[in-house]
Amino acid sequence: MSSSPDPARSSVRLDRAIFNPGAVKINVKGAFIVDEDPRSKSPVRTDGVHYEGHDIRLPHHTGIVSHVAVDIGGSLAKLVYFTRELDSPDNGGRLNFINFETHRIDLCIEFIKELKEEHEKANGPSPDQLCVVATGGGAYKYYDKLKEALQVNIIREDEMECLITGLDFFITEIPNEIFTYSEIEPMQFAEARPDVYPYLLVNIGSGVSMIKVSGPKQYQRVGGTHLGGGTFWGIMSLLTGARTFDEMLAMADQGDNSGVDMLVGDIYGMDYNKIGLKSTAIASTFGKVFRLKSAAEQESGTEGDEADEESEQTNGDVTFKNEDMSRSLLYAISNNIGQIAYLQSEKQQVKHIYFGGSFIRGHRQTMNTLSYAIRFWSKGEKQAYFLRHEGYIGAVGAFLRRKPVNWGRRNSIDGASV
């Protein structure tokens, strides 16, 4: 359907889109988030796939979109695709969000294959065949696999650049997307700001990246930490046998971290007033384990009895509740990220801190901890911002960095620049 089926010219146009991401246009007029039960969607398969329930409706976009975007991280592959809704009163369409476990990339590929077939069914054979914009490490690691299995063009985009494009889009274009969080005022939607830059983006996936963004094309990865979502999942699955992230988060909701954490009161027997540490403050994550395990060993009289190999089974009499361990580690990892993010924001002289990535998952304790950490360390000067599509920032960015080939013809008037 393109006016120019010449591959050489297509490629020039493509290059322009890649090298001029700021110039990519999408019709986001009147865009809004659709809240519905993700189970109402008919999944291709149920295992290793997670449908999100917050589609973004683009009521004024009627053109054909001939690409999907996928952000393949260490643990999850996040997919964003557009579907037209010709039967809806305002026509238009929506952005759909779905993720797959990265080690089951085959499921993701199968899903994209179906989208490709649907695209061909709807639009007939044309030079505008579906292409895939891929970002994240998996865009490199699985490049050959994707290309071979899908037989489509795979355009690779840099992970950091996609994150920025995606976040800028969410900040400036989507109402009720960005919010602050506190126990007293959960989910206060933030007003769109005209002065978006500079900001610090803290993306929490398996690991954590912190990116200072000074302008649409000005950014620097200033730091990060490898204590991230993968650490929580890994240690928790080994300690508790829990299988899914949601299971672990549900346990954390029921736990009491003081069952495993050493509090200031455990050391002092009271507040440590001189430096303002309350007795309930955490002194050492999992710090109670040493004392309780050693005390139990002492009582059972096995310590020092190193020849007895079986004692390892019989002494560890103290058991720690899965819920308590889960709450402790979730708090520790979130709080640690919060502290480092604050310190980086100070070093980089940035006031606004956005937290994204699949680790957050809209979980209250996580957001509360991150939010509290920023308020606490900054003495109320700074705030943490969250996103409803926190896991899809990079994928949406990748989606937006590809200009659909037929876009200019049908949407030249009402496209908003992102």
Place this chain on the structure above:
Amino acid sequence: MSSSPDPARSSVRLDRAIFNPGAVKINVKGAFIVDEDPRSKSPVRTDGVHYEGHDIRLPHHTGIVSHVAVDIGGSLAKLVYFTRELDSPDNGGRLNFINFETHRIDLCIEFIKELKEEHEKANGPSPDQLCVVATGGGAYKYYDKLKEALQVNIIREDEMECLITGLDFFITEIPNEIFTYSEIEPMQFAEARPDVYPYLLVNIGSGVSMIKVSGPKQYQRVGGTHLGGGTFWGIMSLLTGARTFDEMLAMADQGDNSGVDMLVGDIYGMDYNKIGLKSTAIASTFGKVFRLKSAAEQESGTEGDEADEESEQTNGDVTFKNEDMSRSLLYAISNNIGQIAYLQSEKQQVKHIYFGGSFIRGHRQTMNTLSYAIRFWSKGEKQAYFLRHEGYIGAVGAFLRRKPVNWGRRNSIDGASV
């Protein structure tokens, strides 16, 4: 033996010593570290007690010292006491270092009781009966217990102030105490600096405190993290069944963290050149666990089979090596502390960073990680400093903050100010 047995006057003198810590004098002329096998000491008991092998010899101090100092932390109680060496050619004496597990505080009390008896045997009944200077949280938590069991005067000193007094002493008075560390140049002793302040002291015990010190009496706890030694011990003992810190460190020496950590190469399949991340860089601590466990579950066909309660036992077929887990967590915790310490040093505009606390234990990997983190983040501008008595900074500080009552009489000439 004091010239003034009047308790009221003693107490005035005591107050002066407490409130004027900078004025406390100790004869450290020619002090040096004695390296000998700690096993050559005859221990009272062997369980839960750890003798150090780096006594400090004070060849010119001949006076009676009628106090011992103990720093009771969340996991360890560190004891410093002075012994005279009347049979040695130069007379004098030495500072001894020993620690006990805090949950076995009774052993520590028993040990102090023996010191008290020896003191009485040597000096006869006198108003200079042994007293105990106590610091750390346990000085509060176990105050009544110590007082009742020992029947001696217990003087409490603030933990942060003791750390500073102790570190200042080590920096300025003890040769071959402070060193820098790198793989290429392990243990390079630092020259004594005339301009000691300001510095950042990072004390790593069960938890971590970071203290900015601007002068002998000017300090502020600027931060810390509860991911410390207690976290390493706690999680490792639960995951591996190892019982002692030394056992865990020995395992770490044999491990390969890439057995459990997700590396950049695991995500990208190559370096992530654009932002300078090598494929061998750690992306997510324990981040490989998710992928490997999920893949194993998928193969054994148990996923989604939630009714089968027994599957939890049968599926977790992947096992991770204790050595690999230990190395990974030791690295993660050390590196995290290193990063936060660097960022705090930036915020506080401090160039010198001292790492102390029992977590370090002279362990190569730990020191190398901390050292590398400071060099890496500061682009070579800053350095990490370590101490041979890293675990005893607070205890030594507490020891020095008490002026022995007979001190002035015998050592008024050659005492050096600390």
